[in-house]
Amino acid sequence: MAHEHKLEIFRGLVKFKSNITKIWGVFAFLCIVTAVEVVLGIIKPESLTGTRFLAMKVLNWIFIILTLVKAYYITWDFMHMRDELKSLRRSVVWTGVFLICYLILILLIEGDYIFDIYKEGFIKFNF
Amino acid sequence: MEATVAKTGTEGKTWGGGNRPLNASYGKMMMWFFIVSDALTFSGFIASYGFSRFKFIDAWPVADEVFTHVPFLHGVPAPMYYVAFMTLVLIFSSVTMVLAVDAGHKMQKKKVIWYMFFTIIGGAIFVGSQAWEWATFIKGDYGAVETKGGKILQFLNTEGERVAIADFAKHIPTERVTHEKKNGVWYAAEPTRTSFSYEEVKAGFLANDNLLVRTQYLDEHGHPTVLSREESVAKIMNDGKLVVEGANLRHNEYGHPLFANFFFFITGFHGFHVFSGVIINIIIFFNVILGTYEKRKSYEMVEKVGLYWHFVDLVWVFVFTFFYLV
Numbered sequence: 426m427a428h429e430h431k432l433e434i435f436r437g438l439v440k441f442k443s444n445i446t447k448i449w450g451v452f453a454f455l456c457i458v459t460a461v462e463v464v465l466g467i468i469k470p471e472s473l474t475g476t477r478f479l480a481m482k483v484l485n486w487i488f489i490i491l492t493l494v495k496a497y498y499i500t501w502d503f504m505h506m507r508d509e510l511k512s513l514r515r516s517v518v519w520t521g522v523f524l525i526c527y528l529i530l531i532l533l534i535e536g537d538y539i540f541d542i543y544k545e546g547f548i549k550f551n552f
Numbered sequence: 553m554e555a556t557v558a559k560t561g562t563e564g565k566t567w568g569g570g571n572r573p574l575n576a577s578y579g580k581m582m583m584w585f586f587i588v589s590d591a592l593t594f595s596g597f598i599a600s601y602g603f604s605r606f607k608f609i610d611a612w613p614v615a616d617e618v619f620t621h622v623p624f625l626h627g628v629p630a631p632m633y634y635v636a637f638m639t640l641v642l643i644f645s646s647v648t649m650v651l652a653v654d655a656g657h658k659m660q661k662k663k664v665i666w667y668m669f670f671t672i673i674g675g676a677i678f679v680g681s682q683a684w685e686w687a688t689f690i691k692g693d694y695g696a697v698e699t700k701g702g703k704i705l706q707f708l709n710t711e712g713e714r715v716a717i718a719d720f721a722k723h724i725p726t727e728r729v730t731h732e733k734k735n736g737v738w739y740a741a742e743p744t745r746t747s748f749s750y751e752e753v754k755a756g757f758l759a760n761d762n763l764l765v766r767t768q769y770l771d772e773h774g775h776p777t778v779l780s781r782e783e784s785v786a787k788i789m790n791d792g793k794l795v796v797e798g799a800n801l802r803h804n805e806y807g808h809p810l811f812a813n814f815f816f817f818i819t820g821f822h823g824f825h826v827f828s829g830v831i832i833n834i835i836i837f838f839n840v841i842l843g844t845y846e847k848r849k850s851y852e853m854v855e856k857v858g859l860y861w862h863f864v865d866l867v868w869v870f871v872f873t874f875f876y877l878v
Contacts, residue, residue, distance in 0.1 A: 444654050452647045456640065463636040466616070466877045474774065485878045492873040496866055503650045503862045505855075513574035517584055525595040532599045536606030543607075 431507045434498070451502045458491050579852060583859045590825075594867050597821065598874055601814045611703075611768045613807030614776070615876045621688050635876050638681045639868065642826075645674025646865040653858045656851025661840065664854060668837040671861065675830040682823045689815065692798030695746075696805040697753060699791040704807050706766045707757070708778060717795065720763060721748040722755040746795040753795055757788055768807045815875065822871055825864045832857050 432441045434451065441447035465473070465484060473484035501507045506514055573581060605612050616631040623634070652667035695717035697705045707715045726749070733741040757763055765784035766776045779787060796805040804812035836857050845851045 445651065448647060448650050448654065452643065455643050459636065459639055459643070462873075462877060463632055466632055469616075488873050488877045492869055495869050499646065499862055499866050499869065503646050503865075504859055505653075510575045513576055513584070516574070517588055520588055521591050521595075524592055525599075528595060528599045529602065532603040533606050536603040537609075539607045540609055544610075 429508075430505070434502065447502065451498050455495055455498060458495050462488060462491055577852065579856050580859070583856050587859065587863045590863065591867075594818075594821075594870070597814075597818050598870060601818060601874065604810045604814065608808055608810070610770050611808060612770075613768070613804075613811045614770075614774070618689070618806045618811075619685070619876065621693075623684060632876060634681070634685070635872060638678055638685075639872050641674050641681070642678050642865050642868050645671045645678070646862050648674065649858045649861045653851070653855045656845070656854045659846070659849075659851070661843070661846055664840050664845075664851060665837070668833060668840060668854070672830055672833050672837060675826055675833065675861075679823060679826050679830065682819060682826070686816070686819075689812070690798050690800065692796075692805045694805065695748075695795060695797045697750065697788065697792045698794050698796045698803060699787075700793045701791065702809070703791075704768045704796065704805065705787060705792065706768075706776070706805075708764045708766050710762045710764065712778070715763060717748055717753050717756075717797075720756040720760050721752045722759065724749070724752050724755065746797050748795055750792060750794050754788055754792060758785065818871060819875070822864070822867055825867065829857075829861050829864050833861065 430444045430447070432444065432447050433439065434441075434447070434454075439450065441450055465487065469484065473487065474482050476483050478486055500518075506517070572578075576584065619635060620629045620631050621634065622628065622630045648667045648670040652664050652671065655663035655667060693716065694706065694714050696707070697717075699705060707717065707720070709715050728745075728749075730745050731740075731742045733739055761781065763784070764781060765779045765787050767779065767787075769777050771777050794803075796803045798805060799809075799812040799815075801809070801813055801816065803809060806812070836853055839845065839853065840851075845853060
């Protein structure tokens with residue numbers, strides 16, 4: 426394998442001169458994202474914890490999205506997913522994404538259901 | 553990059569392993585297989601944490617109140633700072649790892665050695681911090697009372713500040729000592745006794761009129777509910793059962809025991825990954841020094857162990873979010 430790297434991130438918005446500068450650039454970006462998460466986690470602005478979007482606090486959506494952003498750059502630039510073939514990329518990423526989404530969906534719905542039963546009484550579906 | 557294996561006579565043959573499916577070498581492909589399966593294991597753990605949390609969504613501990621310590625800063629409440637530091641250490645060791653891989657591509661042995669060295673140090677700092685975090689969590693800080701139903705009651709003064717049980721518990725002289733294996737019935741010991749008995753905490757609580765009880769149930773703003781003095785006294789008199797200091801697999805002074813169980817299990821499993829990652833890094837580090845990869849004319853091994861190391865970092869990013877932030 427020749428070691429040419431794709432040096433663009435943010436869809437070509439930022440282009441680095443060498444692989445080393447790209448690594449430091451991605452590191453700086455990850456630090457900024459982590460700092461934002463920590464600051465939000467300490468302040469917990471009322472405007473973000475009070476409002477909900479799709480049954481979850483907006484603040485929690487922000488945390489989860491920022492986490493996925495970090496995961497993307499770790500996988501793409503540190504694990505060199507960006508330089509792999511599209512087929513390898515997809516077989517790794519989509520396998521995980523589908524299975525994990527399914528698992529989370531089932532378990533969270535089930536957990537919420539048990540919470541309701543504990544709270545409201547012992548018969549939920551009284552047909 | 554077939555330099556790691558001797559020629560097998562199957563080069564170019566589809567079913568002999570000589571091909572490079574998806575243009576990835578055998579070793580890297582296997583590492584990706586492992587990473588995908590390990591990622592699913594971790595998501596199983598984190599999703600089951602989510603399950604238990606949704607099951608007790610109105611009584612789950614607030615992480616900000618649990619992890620408030622920084623080494624050498626006693627009594628200074630500093631939520632999250634230390635975990636943020638740990639996260640940065642791990643991300644930084646990922647950076648040195650990827651720099652080592654980059655130097656390996658250019659066959660710069662000296663640089664690979666130094667970057668691997670920094671990666672190992674970063675990993676060691678992380679594992680050490682993790683151990684410290686565990687120790688602090690197990691030790692606990694304020695102490696609490698557990699009810700007959702297994703719920704946790706914590707103590708506040710009328711200003712709303714947490715009060716440690718050691719500050720108000722009455723000392724009642726007693727002959728009671730820890731029952732050890734060597735006394736009485738053979739091999740039947742009791743667990744470590746808490747520093748105060750429930751009777752002592754109860755007496756101290758009743759004697760101090762400015763103490764209130766806080767339950768683990770959250771109000772509509774997400775803060776634990778504080779009871780009035782009358783309700784507090786009734787709660788302690790009727791429901792209280794035992795004193796809890798710190799956290800273990802059965803009791804947890806911060807709230808639901810499941811929180812402690814998942815904390816130990818998930819961060820423990822992750823810490824085990826970091827630990828084994830450090831060991832593997834050390835092995836590769838010595839191989840680099842010995843010139844093994846120089847002889848092979850390929851540093852692909854550094855790249856493979858790098859993949860594993862980044863994966864450990866990746867998992868931590870998720871653990872950080874779901875244990876400390878959300």
